[in-house]
Amino acid sequence: MSNLKKVEIFTDGACSGNPGKGGYGVILCFNGAKKELSEGFVSTTNNRMEILAAVKGLEALKEKCDVTLYSDSKYLIDSVNLGWLEKWRKNNWMRTKSEKAKNVDLFERLYKLIQYHIVEFVWVKGHAGHPENERCDRLATGAILKDNLSVDENFNQ
Template sequence: MKEVEIYTDGACSGNPGPGGYGTILKYGVHEKELFGAYDNTTNNRMELMAIIKGLESLKEPCRVTVYSDSKYVVDAMTKGWVTKWQAKGWMRNDKERAKNVDLWQRLLQLAACHQLHWVWVKGHADNPYNNRCDRLAVNAIKSCPLLPDNPISSP
């Protein structure tokens, strides 16, 4: 299996508001940048989208280390929260529905194809790739056509 690193970040101008994602894929000496923007979204959705877009660009199953500054995503994946939400019909607890179900479903489907290792990195700190992803996400909001974000909150 190929070993790939995926660095990600999401940004939002207002929350909700226009948002963007930035992703950098590294395979050996090769790097690929991905970015895009949505019209009315949230920071958490853009954090998820950055990872999804990176995984969707892989052409075969890989060993992937995902670097993200989103505790929301990293904790949900490493602590099993998302699989618990899914098992409970996308409920976080007895009264509260999980948010971003459409993206969690996409992420889980992609995760099943790869061997993923999750690494949380401090945002806006000393990780040059995370900082680069942040710039990609922020610049995407300013320069890319804003796509409609149509979240589906229930399964």
């Protein structure tokens, strides 16, 4: 039995065009309290926003926690649960002998965070009425519409 705080994190990423303007939305839940995070970017991809949402959610935790992280991104969930992330890391961020893994900067951040926290990744069907997933989608798409969008420094078109 863990003495760690049990936190739920709900995440979503969005892109208007792919690549295009993008954003992420995050909801952190602990003991009935909720905190929302979102940010928009000038140019990025949907997959980058899905990963960044998970990274930002985990980075927002102030101490080691027992986390259940929910996402509608099969790419994100499968990269962890099916061992792709671990395989790519062990193979010097190569997917195959000739193909580099994508989004390495974000996956490196995610890897460090899941080594520190206890994290269970759970897939939820997107746009299926899941309240937190729907709210994260609204946060992510709303972030795209804001002024002063950030630059995704490591995104190369």
